[in-house]
Amino acid sequence: MVHEALIGLVFLPLLGACLAVLPGRFGTRLAIVVGLASLPFLLLPVTLSVLREGAWFYTLGGWSAPLGIRLYVDPLALLMLWMVALIGGLAAAHAWHDFRPGTAAGERFWPLWLLLTAAMNGLFLSADLFNLYVCLELVTLAAIPLIAMAGSATAVRAAMRYLLLALLASLAYLLGVALLYNSSGTLDLYLLPDALATAPAPVTAFALALIGTGLLLKGAVFPLHVWLPQAHASAPGPVSAVLSALVVKTAIYLLYRVGLWSLPAGLLADGAMLLFAVLGAGALIYGGVLALLQDRLKLVIAYSTVAQLGYLLLALPLASLAAWQALTYQMLSHGLAKAAMFLAAANILHAIGSDRLSDLERLDQRTPLSLFALAVAGVSIMGLPPSGGFLAKWLLLEAAWRGGQWGLLSVLILGSLLAAAYVFRVLAAALRREDPSEAEDAEGISAIGRRQATYAMLLALLALVTGFAAAPILELMATGIPPTWGAA
Amino acid sequence: MNFGWQALPVYVVLTSVVTGILIFALGEARQRMRTALNLAGALVKLILILVMLLAIQTGASFEFRMPVLPGLDLLLHADRLTMLFATLSALLWLVTTVYAIGYLEQSPNRARFFGFFSLCVAATMGVASAGNLFTFFIFYELLTLATWPLVVHRGTPEAFAAGRLYLTYTLIGGVLVLVGLIWLTALAGSGDFIVGGTLAPIAAGNEAALRGIFVLLMLGFGVKAALLPLHSWLPRAMVAPAPVSALLHAVAVVKAGAFGLVRLIQDVFGFELALALGLTDLLTWLAAATVIYGSVLALRQSDLKRRLAFSTVSQVSYIALGVATGSALATIGGLVHLVHQGMTKITLFFCAGNYAEGLGVHAVEELDGLGQRMPVTSVCFTLGALGMIGVPPLAGFITKWHLGAGAITAGAPWVVAVLAASTLLNAAYFLPLVHRLWFRPLPATMAARELGISGRRLQALVGPTMIVAMLALFAGLLAGTPGSPLFWAQRMIGDPA
Numbered sequence: 013m014v015h016e017a018l019i020g021l022v023f024l025p026l027l028g029a030c031l032a033v034l035p036g037r038f039g040t041r042l043a044i045v046v047g048l049a050s051l052p053f054l055l056l057p058v059t060l061s062v063l064r065e066g067a068w069f070y071t072l073g074g075w076s077a078p079l080g081i082r083l084y085v086d087p088l089a090l091l092m093l094w095m096v097a098l099i100g101g102l103a104a105a106h107a108w109h110d111f112r113p114g115t116a117a118g119e120r121f122w123p124l125w126l127l128l129t130a131a132m133n134g135l136f137l138s139a140d141l142f143n144l145y146v147c148l149e150l151v152t153l154a155a156i157p158l159i160a161m162a163g164s165a166t167a168v169r170a171a172m173r174y175l176l177l178a179l180l181a182s183l184a185y186l187l188g189v190a191l192l193y194n195s196s197g198t199l200d201l202y203l204l205p206d207a208l209a210t211a212p213a214p215v216t217a218f219a220l221a222l223i224g225t226g227l228l229l230k231g232a233v234f235p236l237h238v239w240l241p242q243a244h245a246s247a248p249g250p251v252s253a254v255l256s257a258l259v260v261k262t263a264i265y266l267l268y269r270v271g272l273w274s275l276p277a278g279l280l281a282d283g284a285m286l287l288f289a290v291l292g293a294g295a296l297i298y299g300g301v302l303a304l305l306q307d308r309l310k311l312v313i314a315y316s317t318v319a320q321l322g323y324l325l326l327a328l329p330l331a332s333l334a335a336w337q338a339l340t341y342q343m344l345s346h347g348l349a350k351a352a353m354f355l356a357a358a359n360i361l362h363a364i365g366s367d368r369l370s371d372l373e374r375l376d377q378r379t380p381l382s383l384f385a386l387a388v389a390g391v392s393i394m395g396l397p398p399s400g401g402f403l404a405k406w407l408l409l410e411a412a413w414r415g416g417q418w419g420l421l422s423v424l425i426l427g428s429l430l431a432a433a434y435v436f437r438v439l440a441a442a443l444r445r446e447d448p449s450e451a452e453d454a455e456g457i458s459a460i461g462r463r464q465a466t467y468a469m470l471l472a473l474l475a476l477v478t479g480f481a482a483a484p485i486l487e488l489m490a491t492g493i494p495p496t497w498g499a500a
Numbered sequence: 501m502n503f504g505w506q507a508l509p510v511y512v513v514l515t516s517v518v519t520g521i522l523i524f525a526l527g528e529a530r531q532r533m534r535t536a537l538n539l540a541g542a543l544v545k546l547i548l549i550l551v552m553l554l555a556i557q558t559g560a561s562f563e564f565r566m567p568v569l570p571g572l573d574l575l576l577h578a579d580r581l582t583m584l585f586a587t588l589s590a591l592l593w594l595v596t597t598v599y600a601i602g603y604l605e606q607s608p609n610r611a612r613f614f615g616f617f618s619l620c621v622a623a624t625m626g627v628a629s630a631g632n633l634f635t636f637f638i639f640y641e642l643l644t645l646a647t648w649p650l651v652v653h654r655g656t657p658e659a660f661a662a663g664r665l666y667l668t669y670t671l672i673g674g675v676l677v678l679v680g681l682i683w684l685t686a687l688a689g690s691g692d693f694i695v696g697g698t699l700a701p702i703a704a705g706n707e708a709a710l711r712g713i714f715v716l717l718m719l720g721f722g723v724k725a726a727l728l729p730l731h732s733w734l735p736r737a738m739v740a741p742a743p744v745s746a747l748l749h750a751v752a753v754v755k756a757g758a759f760g761l762v763r764l765i766q767d768v769f770g771f772e773l774a775l776a777l778g779l780t781d782l783l784t785w786l787a788a789a790t791v792i793y794g795s796v797l798a799l800r801q802s803d804l805k806r807r808l809a810f811s812t813v814s815q816v817s818y819i820a821l822g823v824a825t826g827s828a829l830a831t832i833g834g835l836v837h838l839v840h841q842g843m844t845k846i847t848l849f850f851c852a853g854n855y856a857e858g859l860g861v862h863a864v865e866e867l868d869g870l871g872q873r874m875p876v877t878s879v880c881f882t883l884g885a886l887g888m889i890g891v892p893p894l895a896g897f898i899t900k901w902h903l904g905a906g907a908i909t910a911g912a913p914w915v916v917a918v919l920a921a922s923t924l925l926n927a928a929y930f931l932p933l934v935h936r937l938w939f940r941p942l943p944a945t946m947a948a949r950e951l952g953i954s955g956r957r958l959q960a961l962v963g964p965t966m967i968v969a970m971l972a973l974f975a976g977l978l979a980g981t982p983g984s985p986l987f988w989a990q991r992m993i994g995d996p997a
Contacts, residue, residue, distance in 0.1 A: 337570075376612050377528070384524070391645060396674075397638040403569060409682045425675055432671050436648070440663065445608075445655035480574070483567045 014061045015070055017054040018083060021093060022137065024050050025130035032122040040113035040122050047126045048104050051097035051133075055090075062090055066491060069139065069202075082200060084139035087492030091340055091485075092136040092258075092265055099257045099351045099471065100129055106355050106467045107250035109460045121161060128154035128254070135262050141189045141199040144266060148185065148230065152178040155259050159247040170242035177239045181229035188222030191215055204274040217280055223270060224284065231263030233288075233325060234295030237318045241302075244317060245310040249358020252310065256317040256354060257347035264324050264343075271328070272494035281496065285328040292325030293423045300430030304437065309360065309367035312434055313353045316393060319427065320346045323408065326420060330411045331497045333490060338407035340489045345392055345400025345478050352389035352471035356382040359464050375442035381465035383442050388472040390435035392479070395428045400478030507564040508552055509576040509629040512586065513622050515545045520618030528611045535601055538614055542594040545625075549590045552578055563631065572690050574638070575631035579693070580992040581766070581835070584985070585628040585759055588839050589751045591971070592846055593621045595964045596751075599850055600743035602960025603857065613653055613741075619646040620752055627756045632692050633681055633717075633768060636760065640677065640724075643756055644670040650744045651737050662736040669733040670753075673723030677760075680716030683709065684768075693763055697770025707777060710769070714779045717764050718786075724757025725820065726813045728790040735801075735809040742853030745805065749812045750846035755838065758819040762835070771826045783824035788918045790817040795925035802864050804852050807929060808845070811888065814922065815841045822903050825915055830906025832989045833899050839985035840887075840895035843972035847884035850965040851877050858951055858958060867933055869942025876962050878937045880969035885930040887972050890923050895976035898986055 028047020067086030111121035131150035160171040196207035232240035299319025359382040392401035519541030626639030652663035691698030794814025801807040822834020890896035907915035
């Protein structure tokens with residue numbers, strides 16, 4: 013039963029993608045139910061089994077590794093799958109109104125969306141470098157047309173740029189995988205450490221460097237982030253939300269898998285972690301400063317993603333339980349908050365026809381709920397209490413303090429002050445009243461607009477709730493700590 | 501976790517959160533409903549607090565604990581210090597709400613205003629009932645967030661500039677608290693607030709670290725308490741509407757900072773340890789300097805609200821001064837001033853709001869002869885001013901008497917000189933105002949000026965002003981009777997349970 017559920021997580025969205033291609037409303041609606049609404053129900057038994065028995069492998073078709081293909085589910089994978097189900101689900105609910113099933117736009121949109129979901133789920137479950145390559149490629153190939161679907165020239169240009177760089181990244185990754193296979197004889201992530209111990213070191217190092225570069229490029233890690241801001245800012249609202257909350261995280265997730273599960277401990281691993289930390293610090297500061305300089309709301313949020321991805325790399329050299337909990341919790345809370353912000357920004361753009369900061373005045377009258385969602389999510393992005401972002405930052409700071417990492421500590425603080433600056437800059441722009449005597453305009457929001465605002469608010473509230481209900485999630489994450497960081 | 505009777509402090513916080521959310525949800529147009537909600541929320545909270553007060557008298561205790569992070573709990577409880585601050589806040593919130601409803605009548609964005617007003621009070625209640633520093637920090641930051649929309653409420657460039665300054669100061673203050681707190685947690689875990697503190701057993705060998713932690717936390721709380729040199733945001737924040745200023749100065753932000761300092765000395769370090777580490781001297785000197793500096797600057801202000809703001813800078817430091825001086829009497833003086841300053845200062849701000857709304861008076865020079873035009877407001881203002889100066893038997897006198905006597909028993913007679921100087925300065929910047937109100941002739945232009953607001957609205961403003969003035973008056977007059985703020989402060993120090 014639980015095995016079927018695990019396979020269903022990948023195959024039902026895939027089936028949905030096929031169904032969505034069928035003409036007419038009915039196929040698409042069925043596809044959404046089969047491929048998206050089913051996910052939480054599939055996840056429940058899987059979650060229970062991981063809670064009861066810990067992480068486990070599932071061998072597809074009974075062919076055992078190294079010959080066969082294995083799926084692996086552990087707390088980290090579970091967290092990511094839940095994020096796909098919840099954040100992806102709410103974003104899909106938001107998208108329902110802009111890309112109605114049965115319309116021309118809807119017919120193009122939903123197959124891609126379902127394919128993206130299937131590819132992400134597959135990626136989080138695969139235990140095999142080649143399968144991971146396929147999933148990673150599918151994620152990119154599904155995401156790019158979704159960006160271009162915004163239709164504007166900027167969006168198409170951004171999508172093209174993303175496509176070219178992503179192809180480059182895939183090539184680097186694939187080359188690295190081929191080299192690794194040649195020298196170690198296995199593609200299984202969790203068999204690699206032993207196999208690599210006997211493989212020639214320079215080849216391994218080169219292969220891993222290629223894989224790492226590919227992933228950093230796909231993960232938009234500073235200074236390889238150049239494609240991200242325009243792509244995330246010009247995509248349609250729900251696509252932006254999923255891109256920032258989930259899609260870039262797929263590359264970071266793989267980076268964790270390769271770096272923390274497959275890399276034999278030693279000089280190479282230490283060097284890599286240090287490099288990641290430096291890049292993370294750069295991302296946090298650079299992204300923060302650039303977010304502060306943007307004059308469009310969606311660009312501010314996109315650069316904020318560049319900055320926040322830095323948190324996910326910064327703490328890697330700490331290699332402690334607290335650091336692991338902090339990283340995973342940051343994954344979750346950033347996903348929730350960022351998706352809320354992008355959905356809210358989409359609503360604002362929709363309602364007033366512009367997302368220039370100079371046009372945002374009196375938003376508290378014009379789009380109150382969306383602005384509120386933006387503000388509540390912003391609290392989490394700033395890392396202020398009460399929010400999931402605060403708890404993640406607290407854990408990071410505490411881990412950094414205990415590890416005596418003063419540099420890291422100051423970067424973290426500087427980063428959160430920058431975040432406060434760019435979030436409050438947006439909020440100040442939204443509360444402005446150009447002319448104090450100006451009459452109040454009635455809320456010009458349709459029923460659909462109100463529903464779409466509710467989805468943004470729900471995500472923001474989830475980001476707020478994660479500021480309180482952390483204990484069970486963190487306990488689960490503690491059981492999934494990477495083997496190189498401590499005993500599971 | 502226990503959500504029953506014991507968890508009453510949670511419900512006290514939640515009443516304001518729920519009120520705030522409902523007000524946001526109602527929207528701008530439904531004014532009657534909003535007013536009813538506002539008053540109901542404030543009343544329910546006050547009743548809950550009175551119930552808690554009575555229960556604590558009979559020996560009940562309240563505690564709500566929820567684990568948030570490994571080793572860190574969200575802890576809300578109700579000790580005597582909590583009740584002192586919470587009662588003050590709940591009482592003044594009710595009055596300020598009534599005042600604000602009258603004050604903001606017909607002005608835009610009232611739903612937003614009252615929504616954040618409620619959240620602000622929720623945060624204050626959380627600050628009051630926080631049972632450890634981690635919880636305190638959560639609500640302390642929440643207070644920053646909830647207050648900012650109130651500071652920038654008018655939406656003018658000036659308001660946003662003040663808001664930016666406010667955020668810069670308070671967020672950096674928040675970072676200082678955060679770093680101090682992380683350090684403390686790494687060193688000693690997260691201890692609950694207990695009179696006498698929890699750090700004494702680990703002090704040996706960690707003196708330097710503890711000093712560092714204390715200084716970080718002191719500066720962090722000092723930002724909101726407007727300690728020298730971290731005070732400059734406060735006078736600028738005067739651009740906010742009068743009820744916000746009143747609340748900021750009397751109950752919410754400034755008091756949260758001062759309250760943090762009290763908790764820090766009494767319940768985290770414990771006075772003995774802070775004294776042994778030489779930390780109380782630091783705070784005493786800083787507070788004394790702020791008392792004098794604030795008064796001197798108040799003298800120079802010609803804008804009424806700015807003069808009151810600098811007066812707050814000075815007066816709030818009495819609290820830190822008393823607690824840092826440390827003898828029983830001085831501590832009582834500091835704690836009781838938490839209440840006395842709140843009641844007195846809110847009276848003065850309401851009066852300033854009345855003058856501004858009624859006759860458009862903002863500058864000190866324009867007060868001439870206003871005793872004839874607005875007699876009730878002027879009587880209240882005079883009471884407040886005399887109370888601040890410390891004329892017996894008003895509230896300020898009770899404070900200063902305890903502070904002075906306490907300083908002598910603590911062996912710090914120089915504090916008495918500070919108090920004397922401050923009193924002279926208080927008199928120097930308040931008495932001329934009183935003189936102007938009653939003994940200068942009313943200029944013809946002012947006599948001819950129409951009241952800017954309707955008679956009914958003026959009543960809505962003057963009524964709450966009278967109530968707070970009475971509260972301030974009785975806090976001083978009846979200081980010797982059971983139930984007075986002084987009585988509570990004495991119970992707290994005399995019986996350190």
